[in-house]
Amino acid sequence: MVQVRTRFAPSPTGFLHIGGLRTALYSYAFAKSQKGKFILRIEDTDLRRFVPGATQGIYKMLEIFGLNWDEGPYIQSERVASGIYKKYAEKLVKDGHGYYCFCPPESKQEIEQRHQKKEIRLRDKCRNLTTKEVEAKLNAGKKPAIRLRVPDNEEVSFFDFVLKKEISWKTENIDEVMLLKSDEFPTYHLGVVVDDAVMKISHIIRGRDWLPSTPVHLLLFKYLNFPLPEIGHLTDILDPAGGKLSKRKGSVSCEEFLAEGYLPEAILNFIMLLGWAPKDNREIFSLADFVKEFPKGNLQTANPVFNRKKLDWFNGYYIRQKSPKQLVQLIKAFTPKGMDATLINQTIPLIKDRLVKLSDYPELVDFLIKEPKMDEKLLIQKGKTEKETKEILSVVNRQLSVISKKDWKHQKLEEIGRKLVEETGWSAGDLFMTIRVAITGKTATPPLFESMEVLGKEKTLKRLKLATKKLS
Numbered sequence: 001m002v003q004v005r006t007r008f009a010p011s012p013t014g015f016l017h018i019g020g021l022r023t024a025l026y027s028y029a030f031a032k033s034q035k036g037k038f039i040l041r042i043e044d045t046d047l048r049r050f051v052p053g054a055t056q057g058i059y060k061m062l063e064i065f066g067l068n069w070d071e072g073p074y075i076q077s078e079r080v081a082s083g084i085y086k087k088y089a090e091k092l093v094k095d096g097h098g099y100y101c102f103c104p105p106e107s108k109q110e111i112e113q114r115h116q117k118k119e120i121r122l123r124d125k126c127r128n129l130t131t132k133e134v135e136a137k138l139n140a141g142k143k144p145a146i147r148l149r150v151p152d153n154e155e156v157s158f159f160d161f162v163l164k165k166e167i168s169w170k171t172e173n174i175d176e177v178m179l180l181k182s183d184e185f186p187t188y189h190l191g192v193v194v195d196d197a198v199m200k201i202s203h204i205i206r207g208r209d210w211l212p213s214t215p216v217h218l219l220l221f222k223y224l225n226f227p228l229p230e231i232g233h234l235t236d237i238l239d240p241a242g243g244k245l246s247k248r249k250g251s252v253s254c255e256e257f258l259a260e261g262y263l264p265e266a267i268l269n270f271i272m273l274l275g276w277a278p279k280d281n282r283e284i285f286s287l288a289d290f291v292k293e294f295p296k297g298n299l300q301t302a303n304p305v306f307n308r309k310k311l312d313w314f315n316g317y318y319i320r321q322k323s324p325k326q327l328v329q330l331i332k333a334f335t336p337k338g339m340d341a342t343l344i345n346q347t348i349p350l351i352k353d354r355l356v357k358l359s360d361y362p363e364l365v366d367f368l369i370k371e372p373k374m375d376e377k378l379l380i381q382k383g384k385t386e387k388e389t390k391e392i393l394s395v396v397n398r399q400l401s402v403i404s405k406k407d408w409k410h411q412k413l414e415e416i417g418r419k420l421v422e423e424t425g426w427s428a429g430d431l432f433m434t435i436r437v438a439i440t441g442k443t444a445t446p447p448l449f450e451s452m453e454v455l456g457k458e459k460t461l462k463r464l465k466l467a468t469k470k471l472s
Contacts (some may be wrong), residue, residue: 002202003036003037003200003202004030004031004034004035004036004037004202004203005031005036005037005039005199005200005201005202005203006027006028006030006031006036006037006038006039006201006202006203006204006205007027007038007039007040007041007196007199007201007204008020008023008024008027008028008038008039008040008041008062008067008069009040009041009042009043009192009195010024010042010043010058011042011043011044011046011049011188012042012044012050012051012054012055012057012058013046013049013050013051013054014051014054014253015054015057015253015254015255015256016057016058016061016062016253016254016255017252017253017254018237018245018252018253018254018257018267018271018306019207019237019245019252020207021061021065021254021267021268021271022234022237022271022274022275023205023206023207023234024062024065024067025065025067025268025271025272025290026205026234026275026276026294026299027203027205028067028291029290029291029294030203030205030294031070031203032291033291033292033294033295034295036202037070037071038067038068038069038070038071039069039070039071039072039074039199039201040062040069040071040072040073040074041072041073041074041075041076041195041199042055042058042073042074042075042076043076043188043191043192044075044076044077045076045077045080045185045186045187045188045191046187046188047077047185055073055075057255059073061254061255064254064258064264065254065264065267065268065287066264066268066287067287071199074195074199076186076191076195077185079195080184080185080186084194084198085180085184085185085186085190085191085194086180086184088190088194088224089146089179089180089186089190090146091224092146092148092149092179092220092223092224093146095223096149097148097149097219097223098146098147098148098149098179099126099127099129099146099147099149100126100129100134100137100138100144100145100146100147101124101126101144101145101146101147101178102126102129102137102142102144102145103124103125103126103145105145105181105182122150122172122173122174122175122176123150123176124147124176126147127147127149127176143182143183144182145178145179145180145181145182146178146179146180147176147177147178147179148176148177148179148189148216148219148220149176150171150174150175150176150219151171152171152172153171153172154170154171155168155169155170155171156168156169156171156174156215156218156219156222157169157218158214158218158228158231160231160232160233161203161230161231161232162205162232162233162234162299162301163232163233163301164301167211167214169215171215174215174216174219175216177189177216179220188213189213189216189217189220190220192217193217193220193221193224193226194224196226196229197221197224197226197227201229202229202230203229203230203231203232204229204230204231204232205232205234206231206232206233206234207233207234207236208233208234208235208236209236210233211233214231214233232299234275234299235274235275235300235301235302235303235304236303237274237275237303237304237305237306238303238304238305238306239305239306240305240306240307240308245306254267257311259359260357260359261315261334261357261358261359261360261361262311262315262357262358263315263318263319263330263358265286265287265318266311266314266315266317266318266319267311267314267315268287269283269284269285269286269314269318270310270311270314272285272290273304274304274306275299275300275304276294276297276298276299276300277297277298277300278293278296278297279296279297284317312356312357315356315357316355316356319352319355319356319358320352320353322352324345324348324349324352327348327352328341328344328345328348330358331344331348331358331361333358334358334359334361334362335361335362336362336365336366336369338369338370339365339368339369343368343369343454346454347364347365347368347446347454349450350364350365350446350447350450350451350454351364351365351446354446364445364446365446367439367440367441367442367445367451367455368451368454368455371463372439372440372441372442372463373441374437374438374441374466374467374470375441376467376470376471378437378441378443379393379434379437379438379467379470379471380434380471381430381433381434382430383430384430386471389434389471390468390471390472392420392424392426392431392434393434393435393438393464393467393468393471394468395420395424396420396431396435396464397461397464397465397468399416399419399420400413400416400457400460400461400464401461403416403457405456405457408453408456408457409453410447410449410450410452410453411449413449413452413453414449417431417432417435417448417449432448435448435452435464436448437467438463438464438466438467439451439452439455439459439460439463439464439467
C-alpha cells in the first residue's frame with residue numbers, strides 16, 4: 001500500500017495568508033489521519049518576488065499553529081545546484097516535449113501592456129526554430145530558456161478528488177509555459193512537478209486559483225513518466241463584501257490576526273470549518289480532534305464566506321477556557337503602560353467574559369490608570385435633568401465616603417448602590433449608568449462595583465466630585 005504523503009509548498013513572497021494556512025491545515029490533517037507524512041517545501045525560485053525573512057516567517061507560523069512537518073523543509077533554490085531541474089527540462093527537449101527559447105525575458109511593464117491589450121500568446125516563435133538555428137544560437141553563446149511544447153488537437157483531464165468531478169482542457173488552450181529560465185532556475189511549473197514526483201507526494205491539496213495551471217502539470221507528469229498524484233482544489237474563501245478574500249479588503253495574513261489578539265487555536269478552529277464540514281453540527285475542534293474526524297467529514301465544493309463575527313465567537317470561547325494565569329501571560333503584549341502586575345491580576349476576573357480579542361484589553365481597563373475624558377451629556381439619563389443628576393452624584397459621593405478603605409469591596413459598594421435606588425426613586429439602570437460614566441467616562445465597562453473596588457476609594461470619590469463639577 002502506497003504511503004500517503006502530502007505537502008505544503010508556499011512561496012516566501014510575504015506573510016502567510018489565511019488561505020495558505022487552511023491549505024497547510026487540510027494537507028496536514030489528511031496525511032496524519034492516514035498515518036502518512038506531511039512535507040514542507042519552500043518554493044523560492046522566483047527571485048524577483050522573494051521577500052527576505054518570509055521563509056522564517058512561514059516556519060514560525062506553522063509552529064505556532066502546531067502544524068509540524070515530518071520532512072523538510074526542502075528549499076528549491078538550494079536544490080538548483082544539484083542540476084535536478086535542468087536534467088528533467090533537458091529530457092523534455094530531447095524527447096520533443098520541450099524546446100529552447102532564446103527570447104529576452106519580458107519586463108514587468110511589457111507584461112502589463114500585453115495584459116491591458118488582452119493579448120493572449122500561448123505559442124512562442126522559438127518553437128519553430130530548426131535544429132541548425134538552435135545550434136547556431138547555442139554556439140554563439142546564447143543561453144536559452146526551456147519551454148513546454150504542447151501537442152495539437154489533444155485533450156488532458158483528471159479527476160479532482162475535492163471537487164469530485166472530471167475536469168478537462170483542449171490543448172489549443174494550454175499555454176506553452178516557461179519551464180527553465182536561462183539562469184537554470186526552474187519556474188513554478190517545472191519545480192512543483194519535479195519535486196512532487198521526487199518527494200513521492202501522493203495527494204496534492206491546493207487552492208482553486210492553481211486549477212488553471214493543472215493541465216500544464218498533467219502534461220509534465222505524463223512526459224516525464226512520473227506517477228500522477230491525486231489532485232484536489234479547495235474552495236475560494238470569500239470576503240463578506242463580495243469576491244475573494246484579499247489584502248485590499250482588510251486583514252488576510254496570520255500575523256495580522258495574531259497581532260490583533262486572536263488566539264492560534266481560535267483561528268485554526270475557525271479555518272477548519274471554511275471548506276470542511278463534520279457529519280454532525282459540532283463546531284469546537286482541537287487540532288488532534290480535527291485530524292481524527294477529518295476523514296469522516298466532507299470537503300465542500302461551495303465557496304465559504306469569511307465571517308469575522310464567527311471568528312470573534314471562537315476567540316471569545318477560547319479566551320474563556322484560559323486560566324487567570326494563562327490569560328495574564330497572553331495579555332502582557334497588549335497591556336497599557338502604567339499597569340503593574342497586581343493591577344493586571346485584579347482585572348482578569350472583570351474582563352475575561354467580555355474579551356473578544358486580546359487587543360480589546362486596553363480599552364476595557366484604561367480608565368484604571370488614566371483620567372477619563374468625559375462627555376457630560378452621557379451623565380444625564382433620559383428623563384433626568386442636569387440638576388437632578390448633580391444632586392444624585394452628590395448623594396452617591398456622600399454615601400460612599402463613609403465606607404472605610406478596609407470595607408471598600410464590591411459587595412459593600414453594591415449594597416450601598418441598591419439602597420440608593422430604593423431611597424432616591426431612580427432606576428438601577430439610570431443610577432448605575434450615571435456612576436459608571438462619572439468614574440470611567442464610558443457607557444460600557446467591566447462590572448461597575450468590581451471596577452470601583454479595583455479603582456479604589458480615593459480615585460472613585462475624586463472622579464465623582466469632578467463629574468459633579470462638570471454639571472455646575
